[in-house]
Amino acid sequence: MSLTDLRKKIDNRTAKLTVIGLGYVGLPLAATLADCGFHVLGVDVKAWRVETVNKGENPIGGEEPGLNELINKNVASGSLQATGDYADLHDRDVVFVNVETPVGDDHKPDYRALISALYSLGKVIPKGALVIIESTISPGTMQQIVQPILEEESGGKLNVDFYLGNCPERVMPGKLLANIRNMSRVVGGANAETAAVMAELYRLFVKAEIDPTDWITAELVKTVENTYRDVQIAFANEIAMLCEQLGADVWHVRELVNKTPHRDIHFPGAGVGGHCIPKDPWLLTSSIPDDQFLKLIPTARHINDGMPAHMTSLLEQGLKRMGKNLAQSNILILGYAYLEGSDDKRNSPSASLVQMLQDRCASLRVHDPYIPAYQGNLYELAKGCDALVIMTAHKEYFSLEITKLLGRMRSLLIVDGRNVIREDEAHGFTLIQLGKGSVV
Numbered sequence: 490m491s492l493t494d495l496r497k498k499i500d501n502r503t504a505k506l507t508v509i510g511l512g513y514v515g516l517p518l519a520a521t522l523a524d525c526g527f528h529v530l531g532v533d534v535k536a537w538r539v540e541t542v543n544k545g546e547n548p549i550g551g552e553e554p555g556l557n558e559l560i561n562k563n564v565a566s567g568s569l570q571a572t573g574d575y576a577d578l579h580d581r582d583v584v585f586v587n588v589e590t591p592v593g594d595d596h597k598p599d600y601r602a603l604i605s606a607l608y609s610l611g612k613v614i615p616k617g618a619l620v621i622i623e624s625t626i627s628p629g630t631m632q633q634i635v636q637p638i639l640e641e642e643s644g645g646k647l648n649v650d651f652y653l654g655n656c657p658e659r660v661m662p663g664k665l666l667a668n669i670r671n672m673s674r675v676v677g678g679a680n681a682e683t684a685a686v687m688a689e690l691y692r693l694f695v696k697a698e699i700d701p702t703d704w705i706t707a708e709l710v711k712t713v714e715n716t717y718r719d720v721q722i723a724f725a726n727e728i729a730m731l732c733e734q735l736g737a738d739v740w741h742v743r744e745l746v747n748k749t750p751h752r753d754i755h756f757p758g759a760g761v762g763g764h765c766i767p768k769d770p771w772l773l774t775s776s777i778p779d780d781q782f783l784k785l786i787p788t789a790r791h792i793n794d795g796m797p798a799h800m801t802s803l804l805e806q807g808l809k810r811m812g813k814n815l816a817q818s819n820i821l822i823l824g825y826a827y828l829e830g831s832d833d834k835r836n837s838p839s840a841s842l843v844q845m846l847q848d849r850c851a852s853l854r855v856h857d858p859y860i861p862a863y864q865g866n867l868y869e870l871a872k873g874c875d876a877l878v879i880m881t882a883h884k885e886y887f888s889l890e891i892t893k894l895l896g897r898m899r900s901l902l903i904v905d906g907r908n909v910i911r912e913d914e915a916h917g918f919t920l921i922q923l924g925k926g927s928v929v
C-alpha cells in the first residue's frame with residue numbers, strides 16, 4: 490500500500506489501527522482512536538490488562554476523567570479490542586508503539602520492552618503499514634535501533650515496504666485524555682511524506698497544533714522538554730534549601746521573583762517521580778558518545794534525586810527539636826504515588842524515603858488514598874505516631890483534619906514536602922516545611 494492509499498483509508502476511517510502497550514499512555518490513545526471511528530486492536534504482554542480491557546474496564550487507577558466511560562463505550566461497540574497475540578496484527582494499517590522505556594542503574598536506556606515489541610512486530614508487519622513510535626526514546630534510536638530491527642525482522646525496506654515515524658506523547662497521569670486531545674504534537678517522519686500523513690492522522694483527534702518534522706528533531710524535542718523541566722525543578726529545590734537556611738519562605742520568594750518578566754521558578758518539592766522526568770534527561774545524555782562536557786543536566790538529576798534525603802534530614806531536625814530521634818519514633822508517610830490524584834508509583838520519591846527510613850525508625854507506616862496497598866483510615870494509622878511526612882499533594886491531605894490528630898499522635902510533628910499545610914492551621918503541631926526557614 491502506498492502512502493496515498495493509506496491517507497485515503499485514514500480519511501474514510503477504514504484504516505485498521507493497533508496500539509502496542511496498554512499502559513498510562515497507550516490505553517487512553519487506543520480508546521481515543523476507537524472513539525474517532527477506527528477499529529483499534531490493543532496489544533499487551535500483561536494478560537490481566539488484556540482481559541480487563543476486553544471486559545470494558547479500565548486497569549489504570551487514580552482519577553482519570555472520562556477514561557472508564559470511553560473504554561467501556563468503545564469495547565461495547567466493538568471498536569476497541571485487546572489481544573496478547575501479535576499474529577492478530579496481520580491486517581493492521583497503522584501501528585503505534587507505546588511500551589515503557591526506562592533507564593538502568595547505569596543511566597543508559599533499558600530497551601528490553603521496546604526491542605521485544607519491535608521483534609514481535611517485525612515478524613507480522615503487513616506490507617505498507619505505518620509504524621509510529623510514541624514511547625520516549627533517546628535521540629538517534631529511530632535510526633539506530635527501530636529501523637534496523639523492523640527491516641531485519643520483516644525482510645522489507647523502509648519507505649518501500651513500510652513507513653516509520655516518531656510522535657512522542659506529552660500526557661500526564663490525571664489528565665490523560667485531556668492531554669491527548671488538547672496538547673500540540675510533534676510528528677517526525679522518516680521522510681516528509683510520512684510526516685504529512687502522520688500529521689493528518691493526529692489532526693483527527695488532537696485539537697492543537699501539529700508540527701511535522703524529521704525524527705531526530707522529534708526525539709530531541711521530547712527529551713529536551715522533560716530535561717528542561719527537571720533542571721527547572723532542581724533550581725527551585727536548590728533555592729528552597731537555601732531559603733531554609735536563611736529563615737525565608739521560598740514560596741513567597743518565588744511568587745515575587747516570578748513578577749519579573751521571563752522568570753518562571755517552578756515548584757520545589759519532596760522529589761521528582763514518574764515514568765518521564767526522572768529518566769528522560771538520562772535518555773538525552775546517553776544519546777551522544779562524548780558526554781564529558783555535560784554538567785548541568787546530571788547535576789539537576791542528582792539534586793532532584795537527593796530530595797528524599799533532604800526530607801529525611803528535615804524530619805530528623807524536627808524530631809530533635811522535640812527531644813527525639815528516628816530510632817525512638819513512629820513515622821507515617823502521607824502519599825506514595827509520585828503525583829497528586831494518581832496511583833502511579835514509578836520512581837516515586839516516597840519509595841526512596843521508605844528505603845532510607847525503614848531500618849532507622851521505630852516503625853514506619855504509609856498512607857495513600859489511590860494505592861490499594863496503602864489505603865486505610867489515615868487517622869487510625871496516625872495513632873501513636875510521632876511525625877507525619879507529607880510527600881504527595883493529594884487533595885485529601887489539603888483537607889486533613891489536624892484537630893482529629895491531636896489526641897491520637899504521640900508527638901505533634903508534621904514535615905511537609907509539598908506546601909500542603911497552612912501555618913495558621915497547624916493547631917499546636919510543630920510544622921517543618923520544605924523551603925521555609927521559620928518553624929511554627
Ligand SMILES: NC(=O)c1ccc[n+]([C@@H]2O[C@H](COP(=O)([O-])OP(=O)(O)OC[C@H]3O[C@@H](n4cnc5c(N)ncnc54)[C@H](O)[C@@H]3O)[C@@H](O)[C@H]2O)c1
Nearest residue numbers: 510511512513514533534588589590602605606624625658
Ligand atoms: N506515563 C507518562 O506520564 C508518560 C508521558 C509521556 C510519555 N511517556 C512515555 O510513554 C511510554 C509508555 O509509558 P507508560 O507510562 O504508558 O508505560 P506503562 O508501563 O504504563 O505501559 C507500558 C505497557 O507496555 C506493555 N508492554 C511492555 N512490553 C511489551 C511488548 N513487548 N508488547 C506489548 N506490550 C508490551 C506493558 O505490559 C505495559 O502495560 C514510555 O516511553 C514513557 O516514557 C509516559
